[in-house]
Amino acid sequence: ASGATELQSMTGGLRYTCDTILAEYPHVQIILVTPLQRGVVDNSKIFEIRDAMVECGDYGSMEVINQTAKVGIYGYTETVSDTYLMADNLHPTTLGGQKIANFLAKALKNVIVNPI
Numbered sequence: 001a002s003g004a005t006e007l008q009s010m011t012g013g014l015r016y017t018c019d020t021i022l023a024e025y026p027h028v029q030i031i032l033v034t035p036l037q038r039g040v041v042d043n044s045k046i047f048e049i050r051d052a053m054v055e056c057g058d059y060g061s062m063e064v065i066n067q068t069a070k071v072g073i074y075g076y077t078e079t080v081s082d083t084y085l086m087a088d089n090l091h092p093t094t095l096g097g098q099k100i101a102n103f104l105a106k107a108l109k110n111v112i113v114n115p116i
Contacts, residue, residue, distance in 0.1 A: 010052035011059075018060050029113050032057050033104070034068040039089030063111040071103045 018030055034050040037043045050068040057064035073085050073096060085096035092100055 010049060011055050014052055014056040015059060018056060018062065022060070030060070030062045031065060031108065031111055032062055033065045036067055036071060036092075036100070037074050039086050041089065065104065065107045065111070067100070067103065067107075071100055073099065 014032075021028065021030060032053045034053050035046050037046055046068060050066065054064050054066070056062070073092070085093055085099060087093045087096075
């Protein structure tokens with residue numbers, strides 16, 4: 001069981017959550033998907049969350065889909081006046097949603113073990 005100090009960190013909280021799920025459902029495949037970058041803001045917290053998810057995936061032998069770096073929506077390319085993929089620097093436009101859906105469908109197809 002994780003201690004209170006561990007649960008206060010992003011990585012500790014993720015590990016606890018994954019361990020709890022696996023204890024109840026030991027044969028389930030957990031796939032972690034990192035968050036999207038946001039436009040015109042400091043994305044350092046997003047990168048911190050991504051790094052914690054990658055570390056947790058490595059710890060628990062879980063797949064991690066790195067949407068933060070690989071979906072093709074980057075904070076530095078989305079500005080307030082450029083709403084091509086992100087409508088308001090947080091929520092995707094229809095085109096942005098399609099880009100995310102296509103990315104995730106392909107990524108999931110490559111990592112899902114024994115699909116139903």
